[in-house]
Amino acid sequence: MELNQETVNAPSIRNWMVKNRDFGSKFLAALYSWFTVNRHAAYGLAVMRMASGLFILGWLVVNVPVASKIWGPGSEYLEPYRSVLGYKWPLDILRDAGLGFFVFWYVVAVVLAIAFVIGWKTRFVTPLFFIFYTAINAQNTPVSDGGNYFIRIMLIYLIFADLSKHWSVDSWMRKRAAKSKKEFEAVTVLHNLALCLVVAQLCMVYLEAGLYKVQGSLWQNGTAMYYPVNSEAYGVFPWLSDLITANSWVVALITYVTVVAQIAFPFMLFHKISRRIALIVILGMHIGIAVVMGLPFFSGIMASADAVLVSSGTWLTIQGWLATQWREKFLRRNPSEGTSEPEDEFTDRPEKASSTA
């Protein structure tokens, strides 16, 4: 009798199936619930919006002195090349544009970048920003870098996301008017799908970049990092390049860490500890690329997308810490002020933590 009882309780596929007879329906219910109940990673997406918007804004401003030459009428020499790239109206609107229209377009792009950063009317601003930014970029894709390609694709996904739920002018105005935002379920579904696309694209970029690297002999022998930083194009600070490539151990370590971090990235997202390690290593890699290789826009835009993988709780902790620092400094200067309760935004709690959060 005891033996029979043990047989019934012993772990087996059959027993598991009996116990979890309604696994399929539970799984579907959980999936439906994940997509429809909460708009996940709303804080991470707000940080991505602000950071990537700032980088695009910086990119537009830095290039103002040469904009008409490289993207405006001066880029006419690229017509044989860009005629086959497949950009359709309105993304090819600048191809025949004169200086006046180009300047108008560029100024509007800058204004849209500012509106995107501060989170003003993002439902309308995001698609417009995508069109204005992409049309400029399409004029001269050869001078683009991976960051330009990446954010162009991300902006398509972000059109469907709720980017102004937190830390935005939109949310501030809603709170000021004491209005609660009505959230339609179908729109929540699109938001969460957009988030999935952002994370999937991010994982794909890192995984493929890593997998392509392991095929190269210089990545295999641990010296790949030495070459670009010693070229004229990517060795922006030759003294720094010499410093970090002087020791062969350092070169090999950076080369291997780059490859391992990129390939492991998607798999390290499954657990919160490994996810934090992955994000810290990848952030370090981006800072290195920005400074040593002189690619701040590429690195910054890639790193800004990583923000969606940081939990809402962590972002609120960071916000709280910054607020405390701010208040402490403010109080020291002006003890009579700054004792009021924090803004609603500061006490706002995250939505139910998402799987990405």
Place this chain on the structure above:
Amino acid sequence: MRQHKTRPKLFTVLVLLIAGAAALGHIGATLAFTGPSTPIKSSLQPGLNRYFLGPLDQGWSLFAPGPYSQDEYFTMRACLSSPEICAQGSKKGAKFTEWRDVTAEEMKSRAGNMFANRESKQSKSIHGRLWSAASDLSTSAREQIAKPFIQGTPVFGVDLSSSQARKEYSATELSNLRAYKRMEDTAVGFASLYAIEQWGGASMVEIKLRREPIVPFAQRNNDEAKTKSRETYIGWRDTKEFSKAAVSAWS
């Protein structure tokens, strides 16, 4: 995770199914497009290439499989006399400029400056694309591009969109020649505008692409180590004409 207590709404389910399928299809297509050459990728062509034209275009083999390991220079010179005199050479009084390393000039603004503007990438990016288009050409076609094609004579001696070109070349050959010609026209256009900027204009330009490999890692501490540079030479071509707005942006 909170459980949804109400019954699923039909509209929401439909949105989730349709948008979810579209998102999955898109990510699958992106994986196929950006990944290595596989039977799946081949079977999805040419639809895959069409889908990723324009705003969805992407590729993530960043610094891979081989890292960027050479310095690339776009060099050029121009003939400032009329096309007829230029065609007869310096003995007949044609005025030629010295060779100019456009990339080295553009790169000056990048040295020590993380935030250099994108003008510093113009000639280098043309170099990369033109070099690779020229590498796809046959040996005889590569010999041809080094010859002068001036005063309206088409490069390769034939209009590549004509029926005569279709008879002369196979489909693959013609595709490579056209891809090269597009990049050459772009490079000649760039050199024409550079000539306007530097000398007020020219009637012909000559281009030389130079690649200097980085000193190998093992020899990095040897100050006398040198590498052998390689060149792709594009013979004299007529300069391109541009709109007033384009010329004024470069003047």
